[in-house]
Amino acid sequence: MSRQNVAYRTVLRGTMRKLGAAGSALAVISLSASLAVVTSSPAAADQEVRCESKARIFTVQPNGNLWLYEHANPAAGGYAWAGARHIGTDWAGGRTLAGQFGYVYSITASGDVRRFRWNGDGWDRGGAYDVIGRGWGRFATAEHRNKITVDSLGDFYSIDDQGRLSRSFVVGNELRSEVIAQGWGGYNLIAASGPGTIYARANSYLDRFRYHRDSNRLYEAVQSDTPGWPSYSKLAGAGGGIFFGVNWVHDDLNWQRDTSGNDDTHTYPPGNVAGSGWAKDIDTVVAPDTCTRVPERGPSTPSNGITSNAPSAIVESGGKLRIAHRQDNGTIRFLTEDAEGSWSSRAVGEGQYVMDISALPVNGGVQITAEHLDGARAFTVGDNGVVSPATELGGRANELPVVTQVGYSYFSAEGDLWYRYGEGPWRRKDTNIGNWGLTAITRADGVVVLVVNDRTTTEPVMFTDDHGRLSDAQPLNGPAGLDPALSLDADGTVRVTYTDVVEKTLVTRRIGGSGSQEWTTVAGPDPSYGNAAAAAAGPDGRVDIVRRASGGQVVVSTQLEPNGTAFGPWVPVGGGYSSAPAIVRSVATGQLVITFRDSANASHVYKRTASGYVGGKVG
Incomplete structure (x- = not known):
């Protein structure tokens, strides 16, 4: 019996009348199908999986015919078919993929990615397609055709010849790609079942990974403890952790579901057989947006509140000192020392910045990283004064x-x-x-x-x-503490300094290098307990540690000998200040420079001289 007749027999078993001539019309899929709801397993009791009433399964048969099958119970699997339909010819020789919203993709042997759309009754534009990518022929070969998948958001995930996992997404009529992970060369099959939820097969096990595109976070999950996956020649995700897979050993189409629903485990209870006679098909793919978990997992959006007295950041770029700090209205003030003791000031960046800020010298300017209401953003202030647009760093971090x-x-x-x-x-x-x-x-x-x-x-x-x-x-x-600060001793050894919350003193030690590795107390009782420290080495190799005292006084303690353990007494630099201090060593002059702000949010700058720190208000 031909494969076509086997397919009809499987689909119609116990559910529909026997067909007449090949190609007779059967029920077709509605893209606005009602949702069936299946509750999650007890291991994920706070989630449920919701599915459309029918799953669209596209198969490419050995003769190149493209068939659409409708599975009537994607939430539970089994022999539950609503119909089948011959919808295309000449689809052999490439790789077929299904996407969201009825999109169907064909990767040709020459490497073109063709995009079609099935609207439930037929092909949009009479079957015309857009070429949205070129150079993808690797995935039309027998060796690599299982190393590409499409998730429920319509994003492509693929493993290249260097073992890198890439995410590709459609912008207009063009596929754009970015590498999101390396070391995937050992996987011979990947299948997405949910937004950014990638199952990858190595040996007889499936690993699960989750990529959250809005926060740009990649989650790694533990390896499944359920073997037996090598018998699957094809695996396609319907979303929500549900799969339809072709078992080439038994010539079956199997339904399977990951019931765990969390980030740390994944469990596959026994699935069921949904059809027979499927092993000879070239491709078997499922619409990936058929099912979804409610709610889907992912990091929550930060709820960063506005804080006062955020510390300033100071760096040197283009031979000039630069200071950045967040103002109370949420904008960022950027100061430049144009000449010795002469400072200019301007507002940079747009949006509502709320918390800490950092500055990093980069080629031709300063990169500003600051916490926004909805997460961290970064932009560059060029030495020529040009400010780049801000970009989101992702991560959904509640800290900078x-x-x-x-x-x-x-x-x-x-x-x-x-x-x-x-x-x-x-x-x-x-x-x-x-x-x-x-x-x-x-x-x-x-x-x-x-x-x-x-x-x-x-x-x-x-x-x-x-x-x-x-x-x-x-x-x-070390002792229990808060607010560590790092610096480099004269010989390049890292030094860590932080507040001992029990003794209310500042403690410090070297990490690595020669000499003592013991924790030592800096200058006796710490008058600035509860405020973050900053530290840097001066031109003589001695490290200065600066803190803001509880009464608003800024104090500094200097290392007595380069690379040594002893520090001198706390010496006042100024008083009445509201922000934590920052310190940097100027490359141009070799001086250590301290900055902080007063209660009116004005910046002050002090530079270390032979007689101590000298300076004052700069704007």
Whole structure:
């Protein structure tokens, strides 16, 4: 019996009358079909899966015919068919994919990506198509055709010849791509079932990954403990963790569902057989927006409130000192020292900035990173005065991400460390440690050192990122504390300084290098307990630590010897100030420069001289 007749027999078993001539009209899909609701398993009792009443399943048969099958119970599977229809010819030789809103894609052997749309009754524009991409022929080959999928949002995910996972999205009539992960060369099949929810097969197991495109976060899930997936020659997601897969061993179409619904596990209870005689088809794909979880998982939108007295940021760019700080009206004030002691000021950036701010010298200007009402944004103020448009950093962090000179960024959330390399996605380092006070510094060898307070003990822990190799958490065995600050000693060794919340003193130690690794107290009782510290090394190699005292007085303590453990007494710099201080070493002059603001939000600048810090209000 021909494959076409097998298909008819399977679809109609026990549900419809026997067909007459091939191609007789059957019921067709309505794109506005009603929703069937299936409640999630107890493991995910706060979620349910909702499906359209029929799933659109497109198959390409060996003779090149394209058929549309309608499964009448996508929420539960089984032999539940509503009809089938021959809707195209000459579809062999490429790779067929289904997208949202009735879109069907054909990747030709020559590498074109053709986009069609099935409207429920026929093809839009009589079957005309748009070419939205070129150079995709890799995925029309037998070896790589299972390394591409489309999710319920219409985004393409694919594994390239370098083992990189890319997300591609349609803008107008053009596919645009971005790499979101590396190290995927060991996966031989991927299938999306939900927005950004990617299942990837290696050996006999499926791993699950979740990419949240609005926040640019990539979640990694644990490996499934259910083997047996190698027998699937094709796997297509209907959304909501539901799949239809072709088992080539038994020549069956199987229905399967991931019932876990959370970020840490995925579970596949026994599925069921939905049809037989499907193994010879070239492609079997399902409309990926058939089902959805309610609610879908993802990080919540930040609810950042406006804070007063956010610290200033100071850097040097183009041979000039630059200061940035958030004003009370939510705009950002940018100051430049045009000549010694002469400062100009302007407002930069648009929008409602609410919290902390950081500045980083980049080629030809200063990159400003600031917390907005809905998350972090970054823009550049050029040395020529040109301000770039702000871009969202994603992540949905409730704190300002730490951005480093080597292009790595980090933030702490939900007890984990999140990291991002360049323009890639935010990825999670499972630590259950990081909570607040994250800070970072880049050593001369390009290694990034991060310190954050443990959310349970509030003791500091350290991570190192050696050119993209992020370490596990390393305890520093210090007292419970707050607000770590990092600096480099004269020999390039990282120094961490923070407040001991029990003794109310400032403690410091070197991390690595030669000499003592013990924690020592800085200058006796800390008069500025409760306020963040800043530290930097001067031209003589000695580190200055600056704090704001509880009465608004700014004080500084200087290392007695380069690379040493002892620091001098706290020396007042000024009084009556409201913001935490910041410190930087000027490359042009070699001086250490401290900045902070008074109660009227005016900036003050003090520079270290042989006789101490000298300066005052600059605007």
